[in-house]
Amino acid sequence: MIFAIREINKDRTLLPNIKLGYQIYDTCATHTQSLRSALASTSRQSGRSEETSSQGCEGFSSFPVIVGDSGSTQSMIIQRTLGPFKIPMVSYFASCACLSHRNKFPAFFRTMPSDAHQAQGVARLVQRFGWTWVGSIAGDDDYGHNGIQAFSDEVRKLGVCIAFTEVLPKMHSRRKILQITETIKASTARVIVMFAIEGDAYPLIREVVKQNITGRQWIASEAWVTSALIATKENFLSLSGTIGFAIHRAEIPGLRSFLLQVHPFKTPNNLFVKELWETIFKCSLGTSENIKGINTSAITHRRCTGLEDLNNTYSIYSDVSELRVSYNVYKAVYTIAHALHSLNSCKNGTGSLPNNTCANIFNFKPWQLLHYLKGVRYTNKFGEEVYFDENGDPIASYDIINWHKNADGSIKYVKIGRFDAALGLGHNLLVNEGNIVWHNNQMMVPQSVCTDRCPPGTRKAVPQGQPLCCTDCLPCPDGEISNFSDSLNCVPCALEEWSNPQRNECIPKEIEFLSFEEAMGITLTTVSLLGTASTVSVAGVLWYYRKTPIVRANNSELSFLLLLSLMLCFLCSLTFIGQPSVSSCMLRHTLFGVSFVLCISCVLAKTLVVLMAFKATLPNNNMMKWFGTLQQILSVLLCTVVQVAICVVWLLVSSPFPVKQTKYYNEKIIFECDLGSVTAFCCVLGYIGFLSCMSFVLAFLARKLPDNFNEAKFITFSMLIFCAVWLTFIPAYISSPGKYTVAVEIFAILASSFGLLICIFAPKCYIILFKPERNTKKHLMNKTGQGKSSQQS
Known part of the structure; x- marks a missing residue:
């Protein structure tokens, strides 16, 4: 976000002679802290501020727009509180379909596609590979519940049955994690779809790896498919071949060098830079022990000298090869900048507000910026057209990625297809099956059915009390056939025909008469x-x-x-x-x-x-x-x-x-x-x-x-x-x-x-x-x- 703002402030065509300021708050991924940070930002009370650059901002008693929150539930709480005041909010990672209800969240926008499209895409993926018996796991939040519910509704329309549905605990509970693990082991479903953020998914993945549970094909939501916390060498054996939907990535020029310029002595008030420094170099700056949540086990008593160089050390922080969520943040900042540019370019009668007036960029109301956000439309430097639909959502488009193994044992994300909602039903899912590596390094599509397919010559019958996907295969009666798999009914042969022994073809009946040859x-x-x-x-x-x-x-x-x-x-x-x-x-x-x-x-x-x-x-x-x-x-x-x-x-x-x-x-x-x-x-x-x-x-x-x-x-x-x-x-x-x-x-x-x-x-x-x-x-x-x-x- 800071990088994008600095780029905009240097741009001579976008908002010329105008500088953007910001204030960043840590919401700690909790509901209460999210609301507290939002209220603090609108009232200009600093709360817990990690970095501030608002000096010289004229005329504002509160911030006119919020970038965030990353979580769907936190975003809903903030919007329900600030929505009546028409304070716009642009989220970069809140994907719950419930946020598309414009009458409930009139000031909400996002650069993250709605989960309704992701659920549809995952359902089509399941149908594409013939899986009719899948397990589902959801995080205990709006993202998880709504995502897995939308997925379940979609796959049921396609004739797919849900073998089990489990909810990951928000507060860590080993008993619950063990119970979910036992469900996975006991189920005959070999495909598991999980809608959860990486923090909720990690305890389950850790237990699955610990118990060496393999032979499952994991389908990941975009929240954890590219998670560096989960996609590790240690987890690859259990999660090999994972397929998931990921938001588009981009290689942002200059970002890596910008990230490597951070130094705790340059920003002494930025606690995250201190924690980063101490974790990477395993030294102590003398103040980190008071930081809540810091990984003190990774820090030794060696004092940091300040001469350590991030350029000489590889870490996830400096790896900019998979900028997906970061790219959404980048687009969110630029979208706000373009809306402000339209507001600043207003002339009476042209691009004006509903009352045929223009706002003063140095003294405007949040609802005025909201007006311009609704109509923003531009093409960024990566060739992507950015705009919002009537619900404040972007056009849904995902990369479909597959986990492969690098020579050094690390995980490589390989793009195997894409899902583009704009292409319409039947054409929106494109998959290159030849590039897929399935679990256990298999090249054949794994099977996940409650019961095997009924071969020709039989018909499907659902035992009483069983799901539709769990069927018995009953042989066709004499004189009737079924000539394709999973037939629901047997078809009677014509009067002069009879079923062959396999019951899959009608053959002419034997004509019997007393012949001279017998x-x-x-x-x-x-x-x-x-x-x-x-x-x-x-x-x-x-x-x-x-x-x-x-x-x-x-x-x-x-x-x-x-x-x-x-x-x-x-x-x-x-x-x-x-x-x-x-x-x-x-x-x-x-x-x-x-x-x-x-x-x-x-x-x-x-x-x-x-x-x-x-x-x-x-x-x-x-x-x-x-x-x-x-x-x-x-x-x-x-x-x-x-x-x-x-x-x-x-x-x-x-x-x-x-x-x-x-x-x-x-x-x-x-x-x-x-x-x-x-x-x-x-x-x-x-x-x-x-x-x-x-x-x-x-x-x-x-x-x-x-x-x-x-x-x-x-x-x-x-x-x-x-x-x-x-x-x-x-x-x-x-x-x-x-x-x-x-x-x-x-x-x-x-x-x-x-x-x-x-x-x-x-x-x-x-x-x-x-x-x-x-x-x-x-x-x-x-x-x-x-x-x-x-x-x-």
């Missing part, structure tokens, strides 16, 4: 072809031995027609295998119905032939002449025509058609043939059942009739097997889903066909091939005679 299809096809080949073989044997008595005795025409129908029955089973189509669906059921009716009609005709032949042996019975070979074949065809008619009506009214069925399984589609008309299908089966029952009854009645080679008993067995198979088929058909329905139907066709083939034709083939001596007319006649003798007895 084991079951190959087996049934083989059995069907085997049955067809067997039927052809039997037909070949009978054709080869067609003139033998056993073939001729059993109506060879019907036998060959029956074998033809059996061959059709075996082959029709092949139409049930393969991908359903319109033609295959129509063919499989109609061919099945017609071939089986043809087969059963032949069996029925053969049974009637046995009965007719027995009746024909009775006296005066010539029925057999009305049931000759032609009539037998015509009866078979007539029965078959009825089934053909039923099938034609079925195809015309509501024919079977292919359909993709999803009601049996969720994860796959059954490609099958819909019956179309269930009634027609029942008629087809019913007609087959009717003929089968007739054949069974008639064969059962004729099973013991004497004959050359009575087929009735073999037909009885065959029809018994046929009926048993198809009665078992009905419940199995209804209860078997998908391709197994088709397999059951094919099995019933093949089983009943083999039953007929084996029961009716196996005995004949056995005699023809293995017992040729029984295939003679004599043998058959002997059997007949034995049968007649048995009947007579």
Whole structure:
């Protein structure tokens, strides 16, 4: 401040021929001392003055403007006291957003941005790196409480949860510090945001370092991010990689040489210069023991000679590489000077006060300077435009810095980005992630979440009583997916799609039908072809031995027609295998119905032939002449025509058609043939059942009739097997889903066909091939005679 005032006093363009005076008070960072100093300055009572340069100031009974205070709470107290008197106050470090309320603090200005912007910037930084679970620590003052509250409000809007909030004690309390330290260690939050001044933060940092707590990413507010008290070699292990918002820095030419000119003998009344001297050179000037708060442990009994040279000693005092708060003080002094310059340049009607008058710079009221402070706007020597908005705040802009380690172990502040509120939401945060070194010297962004992110294939669910960020990851149900992380809901797949095993993608459902390529299809096809080949073989044997008595005795025409129908029955089973189509669906059921009716009609005709032949042996019975070979074949065809008619009506009214069925399984589609008309299908089966029952009854009645080679008993067995198979088929058909329905139907066709083939034709083939001596007319006649003798007895 003194340096800036001296610069202004030497300036020939800013306030020419006018010298500024000042009086500096130590507020000791306490509320009471701040108020006492403010009242003393306005009443010209020196109180505790560290330096005064107001000699020759004309006409003032009080100071017209105050630079300070550094603390938000102290500034509020001063403004509430002096605000009604419209005494302007320009703070260089009070950042609480509450001070922007113009109706409460009408005379307050500051060169320090409001914490509302810093809180927003920190919240955006937390969002930028994907941290959803953070701890927060606040100093026990307006700066800490308002800053952390504004931050909490901002991050909650962004879906971030606060793991814990602790308040640092204003008066040192080791019990409270230990309790906060235990909270940090117990929490799963790996990112900690702290809004506190360095004096409040230091005891906690010291305890964190003492307990060697590492692995936390600290986010610092501007009040301590560049604190030389905290940013030390000893603290780096626990605080490595700290990121924080810092106010802009500047390299002020000539300041370092000015600072090095101080000497206790030049300013004997400046107690701070004495304390500085004794601390740096570890000697005693003889009066410092009476100074309250002096670090006497650093002072020896060696007397200071006054020949010590600050140029030969490095200290924080002479380090001007990180002038941030000092730069704000510099701007505050220059802002007041520009306001005074405008006041002094006033001419009636141009730049005048509200009452169209001009103030006398040697005798003006505080409210008159307040008027010009509101309108001040200038560009300083560093190229920065300085002005206040309607709330007395500057445009919010911060440097984002990261703690790196120098070769000598000291901490280096590296700028990794900036936050500029003037750029608007979404563009105000600029970060160069490649330059960031995280805690423990990591290069990867640390994670800080209450629970890990829910991967694709799951959805987030918040357990009752837990924060929104603490979620369980529940797998999506079958048929539903989530294809991005942290999904709140699972999305159902389309009707013809199903979720993959990972539940992160909908894939086409497996289409199931009985194919020729699968084991079951190959087996049934083989059995069907085997049955067809067997039927052809039997037909070949009978054709080869067609003139033998056993073939001729059993109506060879019907036998060959029956074998033809059996061959059709075996082959029709092949139409049930393969991908359903319109033609295959129509063919499989109609061919099945017609071939089986043809087969059963032949069996029925053969049974009637046995009965007719027995009746024909009775006296005066010539029925057999009305049931000759032609009539037998015509009866078979007539029965078959009825089934053909039923099938034609079925195809015309509501024919079977292919359909993709999803009601049996969720994860796959059954490609099958819909019956179309269930009634027609029942008629087809019913007609087959009717003929089968007739054949069974008639064969059962004729099973013991004497004959050359009575087929009735073999037909009885065959029809018994046929009926048993198809009665078992009905419940199995209804209860078997998908391709197994088709397999059951094919099995019933093949089983009943083999039953007929084996029961009716196996005995004949056995005699023809293995017992040729029984295939003679004599043998058959002997059997007949034995049968007649048995009947007579």
